[in-house]
Amino acid sequence: MLPPEDAGIAENRTQEPHVLRAIARAWNWRRRLETGAASTIQDIAVAEKVTDRFVSRMMRLAYLSPDVLERLVIERV
Numbered sequence: 001m002l003p004p005e006d007a008g009i010a011e012n013r014t015q016e017p018h019v020l021r022a023i024a025r026a027w028n029w030r031r032r033l034e035t036g037a038a039s040t041i042q043d044i045a046v047a048e049k050v051t052d053r054f055v056s057r058m059m060r061l062a063y064l065s066p067d068v069l070e071r072l073v074i075e076r077v
Contacts, residue, residue, distance in 0.1 A: 019072060026061035 032038040038047070041059070045052040064072075 022058060023061050023064075023069070023073070026058050029055060029059055030062035 029038070029041075029044050032044060033041075038044045041055045042052050045055045048055070
């Protein structure tokens with residue numbers, strides 16, 4: 001995917017706190033499942049007071065490729 005041709009490069013772009021928070025939350029949930037602290041996505045949803053569908057959608061962020069994560073978290077270009 002490429003930005004539109006008329007889109008200029010923004011100087012001094014900062015990280016989006018919502019994106020960083022969502023990635024951290026997804027990694028935390030993934031860790032809970034892997035360590036056995038939570039058995040299912042439903043367990044996480046109940047503990048976080050959100051729907052299991054929301055947890056399922058957000059969990060995808062925990063499985064992004066390292067290149068994508070680096071671009072989102074470090075470069076932000």
